[in-house]
Amino acid sequence: MNASVRTRRPTPMTAPVAERVARGGSRPTDWSRLAAALTLSVLAAGVAAYGAEYYVDNSCPTAGDGTTTTCGAQGPFRSIAAALSNPKLAAGDVIRIRATGTDYVEGTVDTSKAGAAGQAITVTRYAGDSARPVWRRTSGVTMLVVDEPHYTFDSISFVATAESADIVHVRASNVTFRNCDFKEGGYAINISDAGDNLTVDACTFDGNGNNQKHSITTGRLGVTAGYTLTGLAITNSRFMNGDQDYIQTFEDSGKCRQDTVTGRIEGNTFTYGPGQEENAIDIKNTALETDHLKIDRNEIRGW
Amino acid sequence: MVLQHCADYVLFHDNLVDAGTDGPCDPCICLAVSASTAGGHPPQTGVEIVGNTFVNCKYAILFGDSDTTAGDVGNVKILNNTAAKLRSGEFIQVKTDIVSGTVRNNLWDGTGSTATALDCVGGAHDITGLVADHNGWFGSSSQQSSCAMDCTGDICDGTDTKGQDPGFVNWSGNDFRLQSGSLAIDKGVPVGRAYNGAAPDLGAYETGGTPPPDTDPPGSVINLRRMDRRS
Numbered sequence: 001m002n003a004s005v006r007t008r009r010p011t012p013m014t015a016p017v018a019e020r021v022a023r024g025g026s027r028p029t030d031w032s033r034l035a036a037a038l039t040l041s042v043l044a045a046g047v048a049a050y051g052a053e054y055y056v057d058n059s060c061p062t063a064g065d066g067t068t069t070t071c072g073a074q075g076p077f078r079s080i081a082a083a084l085s086n087p088k089l090a091a092g093d094v095i096r097i098r099a100t101g102t103d104y105v106e107g108t109v110d111t112s113k114a115g116a117a118g119q120a121i122t123v124t125r126y127a128g129d130s131a132r133p134v135w136r137r138t139s140g141v142t143m144l145v146v147d148e149p150h151y152t153f154d155s156i157s158f159v160a161t162a163e164s165a166d167i168v169h170v171r172a173s174n175v176t177f178r179n180c181d182f183k184e185g186g187y188a189i190n191i192s193d194a195g196d197n198l199t200v201d202a203c204t205f206d207g208n209g210n211n212q213k214h215s216i217t218t219g220r221l222g223v224t225a226g227y228t229l230t231g232l233a234i235t236n237s238r239f240m241n242g243d244q245d246y247i248q249t250f251e252d253s254g255k256c257r258q259d260t261v262t263g264r265i266e267g268n269t270f271t272y273g274p275g276q277e278e279n280a281i282d283i284k285n286t287a288l289e290t291d292h293l294k295i296d297r298n299e300i301r302g303w
Numbered sequence: 304m305v306l307q308h309c310a311d312y313v314l315f316h317d318n319l320v321d322a323g324t325d326g327p328c329d330p331c332i333c334l335a336v337s338a339s340t341a342g343g344h345p346p347q348t349g350v351e352i353v354g355n356t357f358v359n360c361k362y363a364i365l366f367g368d369s370d371t372t373a374g375d376v377g378n379v380k381i382l383n384n385t386a387a388k389l390r391s392g393e394f395i396q397v398k399t400d401i402v403s404g405t406v407r408n409n410l411w412d413g414t415g416s417t418a419t420a421l422d423c424v425g426g427a428h429d430i431t432g433l434v435a436d437h438n439g440w441f442g443s444s445s446q447q448s449s450c451a452m453d454c455t456g457d458i459c460d461g462t463d464t465k466g467q468d469p470g471f472v473n474w475s476g477n478d479f480r481l482q483s484g485s486l487a488i489d490k491g492v493p494v495g496r497a498y499n500g501a502a503p504d505l506g507a508y509e510t511g512g513t514p515p516p517d518t519d520p521p522g523s524v525i526n527l528r529r530m531d532r533r534s
Contacts, residue, residue, distance in 0.1 A: 245306075272326050281305045287312040289349060294314040295305070301319075302326045303304045 052090070055126075056083045056133075057098040069098075069126075080135060081109045084123070091150065092119035099131035103159070108141045111172075115150025120176065124154040132157045132181065140164050143185075147171040154178045160185035161211075169221060170195040177203055184211040191218045193227035203237045210243035210275050218261055219250035219285070225258045230291065232263030241273040245282040249293075259284075262291040265298065272302020279303070304360070306335045312349035317507070321477065322359040328390060333360035337367055337376050337399055348378045354496070354507045355384045358477055361391040363411075367398030367428075377432075379404035382494045385479045385506040386411045387471075392418020394440070397428050406435035408491035410469055410479075410506030413440060437492045439469055439505040469505070480508040 054066035057076035064075030066083055076098065077083045083095045090113060097104065115121040125133050134157045137143040142165050143158060149172040158167045158180060167185040168177075171192045176199040182188035183206045191198055195218075205215035218229055229249075239246040251259040261283075270280035280300045287293035304320055307313050320333040334357070337347045357363035363386035366376055376399060386394045386409070394411040411420045420440045423430065470485030472478040481487055481504060488510055491503035498504065499511035 249310075272323070279304055279306050282308070283306065283310040283313055284308040286310055287349075289312055292312050292314050293310065294316065295318060296314070296316045297318060299319045299321075300304050301321050301323055303322050303328070303331060 051092045051094075052088075053094045053096060054083050054086060054089070055096050055098065056080055056104070057100060058102055058104055059098070059100040066095075079106055080104050080123070081106050084109055085112045087112075089113045089121065091116035091121060094122045094124065096124060096126045097133040097135075097156070098126045099129045099133040101131075103134040103136040105136045105138060106143070107138050108145060109143065110145045111148040111151060114148040114172075115152075115174075117150065117174070120150040120152045120174070121148075122152045122154060123156065124152075125156070132179075134159055136160070137165070137167075142169055143167045145169045145171065146175050149173045149175070152176040152178065153180055155180065157181040157183070158185070158188070159183045166190045170198055171221065173197050175199075176201070179203065181206070182212070182215065184208050186212075187214050187217050187220070188212055189216045190221055191216070191229065191232075192221035193219070193223040193229055196229060197231035197233075199233045199235070200237055201233070201235045205237065205239045205242070205246065207241040207243055207273055209241055210273060212242055213244045214248045215239055215242060215246045217245075217248045217250055219259060223259075225251070228260040230260075230262045232261060232265075232293075234263075234265045234268060236267045238269045238271075239280070240271045242276050242278075243273065244276075244278040246270055246280050248278075248282040249285045251284050259286070260288060261285040262287045262293050264294045264296060266294065266296045268298045270298065270300045276303075304331075304333055307337065307347075307350065309337065309347060310350070311347055314351040315353070315355060316351065317354040319356045320358070320360065321356075322361075322390075324359060328359075328361060331361040331390065332365045333357040333363045333386075335365045336379075347376045350376070350378075351380045351382075352384060353380060353382045356479060356507050357384065357386040357389070358479075359388050359390065361389065362393045362396045363389060364395045365398065366395070366401060375400040375402050377402040377404065379433075380494075381406045381409060383408040383491070383496060383503065383505070383507055385409070385508065387474070387477075387479055388412065388414070389416065389418070392416030393422040394420045395422070397421070397423045397430055400428050401430040401433045403432040404434070405494075406433060407437050407494055408503055408505050409438045410487055411438065411440040412469070412471075412474070412479075414474075437490065437505070439487050439490060441469060479506065481506065481510050483510065485510070 055069050055076035058078050060071035060076055060078055063078040063082060064073050066077040066086060068074045069076060080097060132155050136159045143160060160167050161184055164186060166187040167182055168189045170189060171194050173194060173196040178201045180203045188205055216234060234247060247265060249261040281295060315334060322328055322331050336350055352364060379401060392413055469487040470482040472480045472482055487505035489500045489502045490505050493503060498509050504510055
């Protein structure tokens, strides 16, 4: 890794000493602490650094290695898939996608590297961009499969014009979607039983005339009866123009109390889509006496 | 609009469910609990329905579904909800047994309705384990309950506002906060929610105290997130 050309975020003073020293941050005044810190910094050099930023810009004529914003060999990637499959990608890194006015049309994109607790891999727009980059799939395929934990997607517009496939499959824990748009698609967010602590905050789900089935659903990605999904948080989001239930926690066994979903659905707005066949929220699972599913302070209108 | 099929320990708090007047209203149930599918469901427990506002639905709350084999419901709490402008009238329609629970501090507006506040369809369902008291109802020309319940008085206590206008701020504008001087103020009993005055108010909107009263103009959309929600 050529760390010298990678843009890094400022290291907070609260970061561990070794990290601060490794990044050229403030140093301890005590020599013994300094020696210890230097030793740790050498050790730290053997592991992947974090906090780097990578760039994606589909207006560049050629693809670079993603490390700078200027088109060229060290310029942006041209696709989101290339950025997410970057072998140098590490926990805490940020992938910034430029909103060029041209959609990022891609096939199924998988995550390849895991984030870590407190060091999610973040996929977001360019700093300073007011527009959100539009990520559009080719027809008939799932747009994004998040199968590594600790990812955050912020300020991305996911657009799918065919109902035949889902937008996102969440197959790992601690994934966050914030300030994102989900337009049309099959299931916009389809969560497996490995998707604990999924957060969906301040997002918009627009079926655009019954062209999105469930906006958010669980229990459909090959789960076995008796699955448990905890920490689901769907907050401050808007749901409109849907077809089926906007949110459905699903079990298909025909029996009750087999599957468990806990968490909160809080502060959202659900608006009936003309012709919508189902409900705002459909809970088919049980929660727990010590870990509830709380449906709180939502506004549900129409039907 | 919201279905809970077999969902134990689901807490439904402080939501606004408004079917409006333009949609198909079919089935138009604000909240269905233990809605049955083929095969029926076992008893459902730990459901809390607290502090919600239900408007323009056929029924505010339905227990069971068209399948009368739907499972029993137990340990249910229905507290401090406001229901108004219901098309078929019932605050709670019961199509299954309710083996235990409490119905308290709710405020039901049956204006223009001949329905009952608490309706046991067909009279075949046992809800004798349901404790119902300190609720307010008004506007209906019919009885308060068709269920076989061990209670007397108005569902089922005499400290309600039966037959009298509870004094909503703006009924036609869907503003169901209580005016000062409302007969529903301080007519509830403590159920674990914060309240002002000598006792909790009936319904979803506690008067007085901080934060200040909602400043939305009359007739505007009620925004629950700006109301005094201190449960």
